[in-house]
Amino acid sequence: MTFSTQAFSTQTKARQRCSWLPDLTIYPGPRYRALADAISDAVRSGALPAGTRLPPQRLLADALGVTTGTITRAYAEAERRGILTALVGSGTYVRDHNTNKTPIFNHPVQLEQGEIDLSMSLTIPDPTRIERFGRALQQVSGDASALAAALSYQPEQGMFERRNTLAQWLTRYGVTATAEDLLLTQGGQHGIFTTLQSLLRPGELVLSDNLTYPGLIAACKQLGLRHQGIAMDGEGMDVAALERVCQQQHPRLIYLMPDLNNPTSIRMSIKRRHQLAELAARYDFLILEDATQALPASERLMPLCEIAPERACHLFSFSKLLAGGICVGVIKAPEHLMRLMKNALRAQCWMCPPLPATILCQWIDSGEADEQAQWQWHEVSERQRLVAHYLEGYVYRHNLYGFMVWLNLPDPWRASDFVQAAMREGVRILSAEPFCAGNHPAPQAVRFCVSPPGDRQQLEIALQRLQRLLQTPPQCMNMLV
Ligand SMILES: Cc1ncc(COP(=O)(O)O)c(C=O)c1O
Structure with missing residues (x-):
């Protein structure tokens, strides 16, 4: 048998064994990109349903008559686009964006008697909270200029006066901020989602503690981001374990709840915070610190946004302090990231509804919050x-x-x-x-x-x-x- 007939028969056998085989002749450009495009189209058309295992790289390379390197590059590109996910030792699979079955938002249920x-x-x-909220509402309803503002479109970041009130609030809790530094969100979950959506591309890697807030897990899945946990001990995230991951991969963002990890209540030590900030600079990743589980000022340590102001976004929401239904959160972000976040927010909803923030700020200004x-x-x-x-x-x-x-x-x-x-x-x-x-x-x-x-x-x-x-x-x- 000559070399070319041998190659031909290898290709024929590989084509017979391949569970999925695209026709790359219809895609222009480099072969790896053609294959990534073919995968995207097949996923979109349903030819490759969620959870499907893609052919092994060697086999597909033989079947298509390209090098294994081309397939590796194509799968990596599709992974970057958030279409595929690679499981070490198992293979490459079509991502399932609908398997957010984690029971995270266990909405209040009808309880049985005695439950x-x-x-x-x-x-x-x-009950006093309801009275306080009622008073704030009454004051707003009697304030014509506040009502007029609440009826108008506002900048993406939120109304300047509201941001000013929130900046003073944050500063009292150890996060030095001005109105320019802040972006209003519709609560903590929206803050997480907007941060990830604006700063990361599908397929990029997010790291968090091994035990973390389920809303982060859901947001990563929804946005096609890779998410990996890092070991933790009584002082918070294990920075040595984090560095080992950074040496092999390129995390784009680390999500943390430094003062009070949900679910474990672990508080990250100040030493660890400084070590983490050093790693962020060395390996060039961003930090999202979530302070939604609000503690009194005396229980908080220096926030990461003060230690690494160029890289850390600080998220706060009033859901745990005042009421889950008020849906007002705020992100302090470095200037160079704020532009991206504003773009994302504008694309989502123009701005957060001004009325809840108006009532909240009245609540704060009166001292009742x-x-x-x-x-x-x-x-x-x-x-x-x-x-x-x-x-x-x-x-x-x-x-x-x-x-x-x-x-x-x-x-x-x-x-x-x-x-x-x-x-x-x-x-x-x-x-x-x-x-x-x-x-x-x-x-x-x-x-x-x-x-x-x-x-x-x-x-x-x-x-x-x-x-x-x-x-x-x-x-x-x-x-x-
Ligand atoms: C750490 C953390 N971040 C964010 C949220 C979500 O906040 P919100 O209810 O304001 O969306 C929660 C809610 O439990 C939380 O525990």
């Missing part, structure tokens, strides 16, 4: 003292002023069994699973929040039920052959 929901991090449903926040922090600390009482002897982590409790379950409890057993006892809590970045294995731990019950008595009933469960060994329920 207590500790699964969500919500503000305490305090501070009063509400102080009341809530005090009440949360009393509730966390109850947790300390009922969980004495167990391994858990919390911040006295934070909503969350992270409970490492005693052997032999498994998190999924514990969550179900708690549910049978009428207490809703979450396992670690929805908080795991990538395929990080979920620890046998659960998260619950002290803030949703209307009063401390309700919380105490729930804690008694959980304590009883912890004292009872789990039933052996699953017998499989």
Whole structure:
């Protein structure tokens, strides 16, 4: 057999074995780009449905009569476009943008009689808050110029006066800001989404703690970003582990909750913050620090946006401090990033609705927002003292002023069994699973929040039920052959 007939028969055999084979003759330009375009078209037309495994690179190279390098480059390009995802040791797959099944936004559910929901991090449903909100609303409704402004289009960043009020608020909490530095958002989740959407391209890599806020996981999936978790310890993200990843890959952004990680309540030490800022400069990545889980000023350490002002965006939302329904958040961003963020916001919705920010700022200017926040922090600390009482002897982590409790379950409890057993006892809590970045294995731990019950008595009933469960060994329920 001559060389060319041998090559011909290799190609024929490869073509027969290939599960998918594009016709590249219809695509102009370099072969790698032609293949990336063919993959895009096949995904769009449904010929390559979500989850499909693409042919192995060698096989497809033989079938198309190109080098393996061309296929590698094409798959990388399609990955960059957010169409494919490569799983180490498994292959390359068509991304499934609809598999956001992580139960993250567990909206309030109709509770059964006697059932207590500790699964969500919500503000305490305090009746005084409603009165305070009512007063702010009344004041705004009597202020013709505020109403006129709320009825008008405003700059993408938000109205200057509102940003001014919010800049003063942030500065009181250790984030020095002026109105020019700020962009209003419709809450924390919108802030995360807008930051990622404006600063990253599909396929780029986002890093976070191994255990992180599920809204970040959802946003990365939705935007076709790669997301990977980094190990953490009691001081926050393990910077040595982060550096190892940076040496091999090019993360574009690191997402952190430095003062209060959701779900673990870990606070990043000041030393780690400085080390992280150094790595950001050395490996050229951006930082998104999320302070939505708001703590009193005394509980906060120097924010990353003060340590690395050129690279760090600071996100704050009033959802945990005042009310989830007010939907006002704010991002402090370096000037060179602000332009991109404004573009994204304009493309999404022109601007955030001015009315909620107007009411919120009235609430702040009257001093009642501070009063509400102080009341809530005090009440949360009393509730966390109850947790300390009922969980004495167990391994858990919390911040006295934070909503969350992270409970490492005693052997032999498994998190999924514990969550179900708690549910049978009428207490809703979450396992670690929805908080795991990538395929990080979920620890046998659960998260619950002290803030949703209307009063401390309700919380105490729930804690008694959980304590009883912890004292009872789990039933052996699953017998499989
Ligand atoms: C860390 C963190 N960031 C962002 C959000 C979302 O904030 P918002 O409700 O303002 O969208 C939450 C909500 O729980 C959160 O815990």
